[in-house]
Amino acid sequence: WGSPRDERLLQRLSARRDETLGSLKTRGWVARQGVWRRPATAPNAEFVPELVGKSALVRGALDKLQGVFSLPPAAISLPLAVDDSYIDKKKGPYGIAGCRGHHVVARGDLHFAVYRDEFLLVTDRDLGIAVPEQDREFAKMLALYLNSRVVQYFQFMLSPQEGVKTGRTSLSHLRTVPLPFFAISAAEQKAWVDLHDRLAASSQKLWEFAMHPTDGLGAPVSGPAHEHDLLLEELEDRVASALSLRPQDRWLIDDHFDAKRHLVDGLMRAEATGPPDEAALRAYADALRDTA
Numbered sequence: 001w002g003s004p005r006d007e008r009l010l011q012r013l014s015a016r017r018d019e020t021l022g023s024l025k026t027r028g029w030v031a032r033q034g035v036w037r038r039p040a041t042a043p044n045a046e047f048v049p050e051l052v053g054k055s056a057l058v059r060g061a062l063d064k065l066q067g068v069f070s071l072p073p074a075a076i077s078l079p080l081a082v083d084d085s086y087i088d089k090k091k092g093p094y095g096i097a098g099c100r101g102h103h104v105v106a107r108g109d110l111h112f113a114v115y116r117d118e119f120l121l122v123t124d125r126d127l128g129i130a131v132p133e134q135d136r137e138f139a140k141m142l143a144l145y146l147n148s149r150v151v152q153y154f155q156f157m158l159s160p161q162e163g164v165k166t167g168r169t170s171l172s173h174l175r176t177v178p179l180p181f182f183a184i185s186a187a188e189q190k191a192w193v194d195l196h197d198r199l200a201a202s203s204q205k206l207w208e209f210a211m212h213p214t215d216g217l218g219a220p221v222s223g224p225a226h227e228h229d230l231l232l233e234e235l236e237d238r239v240a241s242a243l244s245l246r247p248q249d250r251w252l253i254d255d256h257f258d259a260k261r262h263l264v265d266g267l268m269r270a271e272a273t274g275p276p277d278e279a280a281l282r283a284y285a286d287a288l289r290d291t292a
Contacts (some may be wrong), residue, residue, distance in 0.1 A: 002157055006256075009249055010157055013150075016243070018178035021129065028132040032098030033171055035124035036088035044089040050096065051085035056121035057105060066111040067147055067232055069196060070203040072210070076120065096121070098128025102136040104143045110169050111153060113146035115139050115196065127171065140196040141181040141189065147232075148239040151177055153253045180242035188242075195234060202228045247287065 002010075020292075021031050038045040061074040088094060099105075099122050106113040108125035117136065122128040129138045145151055154177055159170040181192055205224040240250055276284070 005252055006157060007217075009252060010154065013154060013178060013243065014176070016178040016180070018180050019182045020176055020179060027135070028129045029135070030097045031171060031175060032095040032122075032128050032130075034098075034124050034128060035095040035127045036087050036091045037084075037121075037123055038086050040083045042087045043084070045086040046089035046093070047082075047086055048096070049085070049094055051080050051087075052082055052122060053079045054119050054121055055079060056123060057126060059124065059126070062107060062112070068112050068203040068206065069114055069143060069147070069199040070201075070207070071105075071114055072207040080121070082190035095123075095128060095177075098122060098130050100130050102133065102139050103128055103130040104139055104146065108145055108169060110146060110152050113143045115143040115200070127174070129171070135231075137189070137193050138181070141192045142179070144192055144196050144199070144235055145179065145181060145239060148235060149253050149257055150236075150239050150243060150245070153256055156256070174281060178243070180239075184242050192238060195231065195238065199228070199231050199235070202231055219249075247291065251287070 022028060034057075040047070056077045057071075058075050058077050058180075061072065099119055101119075102115075102117050103116055103120075104113050104127075105120055105122055106127040106129065108127065120128075129139070129142065155169050156171060159173045181189060184192075202224060206228060209224055236250075239245075
């Protein structure tokens with residue numbers, strides 16, 4: 001999948017002197033893989049009183065979620081009963097530390113990352129990243145950042161368990177990803193937090209539209225997807241600026257998602273091989289003009 005250009009870009013990103021999830025451990029940040037739940041009667045099942053009455057992430061409701069900043073109601077379980085509050089004793093309760101207080105819930109393949117300020121149990125291979133009270137706004141910035149193409153590209157290229165169709169992020173590799181938002185100005189940090197809040201509100205509109213796609217008379221209504229896509233474009237612009245990415249760096253990343261990943265198993269999907277639309281042609285012409 002990688003080319004010499006990819007290698008040079010990855011080396012530049014890796015060489016940055018930003019904070020990382022690994023370095024933020026001294027600041028009180030906790031990154032954990034989820035706990036493994038077990039039936040109460042299963043061997044090696046251990047009861048955890050803290051889980052009683054808490055909600056858990058429902059993994060089956062998350063399969064098609066990507067680039068979202070709030071969770072649909074179906075993705076949050078009802079409060080756990082006593083019999084639902086058992087975990088695998090061998091794997092231990094360590095993952096619970098990433099589910100408390102202000103934290104980011106991230107799917108194991110980084111298809112989405114969502115900021116939460118209430119306990120939500122993360123299970124199996126999904127991730128929980130908890131931060132101290134004073135860093136709650138940085139947690140929102142982290143949720144933004146983990147949803148960006150740059151981070152997903154970085155992880156795809158470097159994480160040994162990542163793949164095109166299936167796979168998951170290695171927590172050890174995620175701890176090395178540079179976090180540039182600590183070094184940007186206070187005004188820019190505020191803009192990141194504002195963008196996160198707008199994307200969270202936009203995601204909520206997506207869930208409401210999915211439940212009620214028609215008006216009271218049964219006629220289809222205009223959905224919020226276009227607004228959400230524009231906000232995602234702003235996200236990519238802000239991340240690229242914070243990382244000082246050049247236009248050609250962004251072309252390399254976009255090519256990975258928009259072309260290469262549609263050419264697996266001998267497929268020739270239209271996304272990669274079809275004729276360009278007017279917007280794509282204009283973007284290409286602008287690139288030729290700006291790099292001439």
